[in-house]
Amino acid sequence: MNFPLLTVTAAVPAVGAILTAAVPAARRTAAKWLALFFSLATLALAVLVAVRFEPGGDRYQLTESRAWIPDFGVRYELGVDGIGVVLIGLTALLIPFVIAAGWHDADPLETSSKRWRPTQGFFALILMVEAMVIISFEATDVFLFYIFFEAMLIPMYFLIGGFGDRAHTGSDENAAAQRSYAAVKFLLYNLVGGLIMLAAVIGLYVVAGNFSLQEITAARAAGTLDMATNTERLLFLGFFFAFAVKAPLWPLHTWLPNAMGESTAPVAVLITAVVDKVGTFAMLRFCLGLFPDASKWATPVILVLALISIVYGALVAVGQRDIKRLVAYASISHFGFIILGIFVMTSQGQSGATLYMVNHGLSTAALMLVAGFLISRRGSRLIADYGGVQKVAPVLAGTFLIGGLATLSLPGLAPFVSEFLVLVGTFARYPVVGIIATVGIVLAALYTLVLYQRTMTGPVKEEVRTMPDLRLREVLVVAPLIALLIGLGVYPKVLTDIVNPAVEHTMSDVKQTDPKPEVAVEAKNGEEAK
Numbered sequence: 001m002n003f004p005l006l007t008v009t010a011a012v013p014a015v016g017a018i019l020t021a022a023v024p025a026a027r028r029t030a031a032k033w034l035a036l037f038f039s040l041a042t043l044a045l046a047v048l049v050a051v052r053f054e055p056g057g058d059r060y061q062l063t064e065s066r067a068w069i070p071d072f073g074v075r076y077e078l079g080v081d082g083i084g085v086v087l088i089g090l091t092a093l094l095i096p097f098v099i100a101a102g103w104h105d106a107d108p109l110e111t112s113s114k115r116w117r118p119t120q121g122f123f124a125l126i127l128m129v130e131a132m133v134i135i136s137f138e139a140t141d142v143f144l145f146y147i148f149f150e151a152m153l154i155p156m157y158f159l160i161g162g163f164g165d166r167a168h169t170g171s172d173e174n175a176a177a178q179r180s181y182a183a184v185k186f187l188l189y190n191l192v193g194g195l196i197m198l199a200a201v202i203g204l205y206v207v208a209g210n211f212s213l214q215e216i217t218a219a220r221a222a223g224t225l226d227m228a229t230n231t232e233r234l235l236f237l238g239f240f241f242a243f244a245v246k247a248p249l250w251p252l253h254t255w256l257p258n259a260m261g262e263s264t265a266p267v268a269v270l271i272t273a274v275v276d277k278v279g280t281f282a283m284l285r286f287c288l289g290l291f292p293d294a295s296k297w298a299t300p301v302i303l304v305l306a307l308i309s310i311v312y313g314a315l316v317a318v319g320q321r322d323i324k325r326l327v328a329y330a331s332i333s334h335f336g337f338i339i340l341g342i343f344v345m346t347s348q349g350q351s352g353a354t355l356y357m358v359n360h361g362l363s364t365a366a367l368m369l370v371a372g373f374l375i376s377r378r379g380s381r382l383i384a385d386y387g388g389v390q391k392v393a394p395v396l397a398g399t400f401l402i403g404g405l406a407t408l409s410l411p412g413l414a415p416f417v418s419e420f421l422v423l424v425g426t427f428a429r430y431p432v433v434g435i436i437a438t439v440g441i442v443l444a445a446l447y448t449l450v451l452y453q454r455t456m457t458g459p460v461k462e463e464v465r466t467m468p469d470l471r472l473r474e475v476l477v478v479a480p481l482i483a484l485l486i487g488l489g490v491y492p493k494v495l496t497d498i499v500n501p502a503v504e505h506t507m508s509d510v511k512q513t514d515p516k517p518e519v520a521v522e523a524k525n526g527e528e529a530k
Helices: 005-021 028-052 082-101 119-138 142-151 153-162 172-208 213-222 229-246 255-262 265-275 277-290 292-318 323-343 347-378 394-407 414-429 431-456 472-490 493-509
Strands: 061-069 074-080
Touching: 005 028, 005 061, 005 074, 005 082, 005 119, 028 061, 028 082, 028 119, 074 082, 074 119, 074 142, 074 213, 082 119, 082 265, 082 277, 082 347, 082 472, 082 493, 119 142, 119 153, 119 265, 119 277, 142 153, 142 172, 142 277, 153 172, 153 265, 172 213, 172 229, 172 255, 213 277, 229 277, 229 292, 255 265, 255 323, 265 277, 265 323, 265 347, 277 292, 277 323, 277 347, 277 493, 292 323, 292 431, 323 347, 323 394, 323 414, 323 431, 347 394, 347 414, 347 472, 347 493, 394 414, 394 431, 394 472, 414 431, 414 472
Parallel strands: none
Antiparallel strands: 061 074
């Protein structure tokens, strides 16, 4: 029997969460180190998954399949393709940085209310989210995926509502109310999406007789699965709605700025760089895999919504006064690019979308974590409360600049490659859509550079005159992320070699090929290449 590597990769952070939560309350430091140890162990397992994965091999590898609820056709089925491998790697990579960056975020508060914060619970919840996200990337049984797709909402709810940002301008009571509002809004939006998806999951079982992604896609390819056009479209809409809420896609995005604004910076990274990627990943794996005809039918509307997300998110980011809400709206714009890349139905677009999921995770983590270090020093999220930081904290300002430049997809940094591929794939099939999407690039440069200028340059404000620069722990958090942004910007082949074969399978699911160039290109041998 093969070693169940995928199960163990998801189980290790779950076990770590239980053990961390069980650490006595008086030993907070031990709980932190234990959580960091299990996150690093998970990262080692994710690296092993990547090493054992063969890009040119079977579509789903390291597979596991066991009977679970046989009376209802539910199986415990796991498997990874190239897209799943890189996203598992992203998740496992970011969690140790999230834990290290939030090292003191759950320490007892020194306020008049003397409110106690359960340190062990904070880190245990982070590990539990990691376990659920990883198994979501591994699940090839639709019902199994749905369970963890929904279950991850519970620890996230407590992370947002119970461990909010300390840099709140109002009273303790007002801060608690804002956290509660953000947490409830996050939960309700995603629960509604999940309930609609549950109805679609049940409908899929009625039509297909099982929940196995591999069996259903094989039956569709062989022509043995009879699914009426209207039925397929309704099921697609049920799945897509849930994923669009999670992604988040306009107009289902409004929970994200509240959730990120009221969370600690590490939890904000967990939301947008890790959890939200499950939504866009699921569009590729389940929407296109299970409902290819309905996906093509819905493409025009989805492209319009993606364009609105790109332009709207960037425009609102330009006008933000709150640093964290600016990053949240910038993420809405970036998710628009990811969804655009998925549904233009070209190999360049889908490869770019997958790379964008990884690179957005790295760039947003770098920018948001440095912003969190900045906010913790000043005690304010308002852009107007800063100025001249680069003169008193040059390392902090420099890392903030690199994170910002990555966010605007500067050539030479990793997000540029993914955004370029998305636009190339878009122009190949929908040139007008591509032209409109480039507006988001211009606006990204505007909100990023204005943010840097207003916070880091100019006269030194009195409140930041004694601001310390990054400490060793903070440098160790940010430096690897910046190194990856530069490394993957210079040499993205390490990811594209893994992703491209999986994208080819997805293109085959929807029976799409890349458009041929309208202008013939002369080949080297003098023959005409079309």
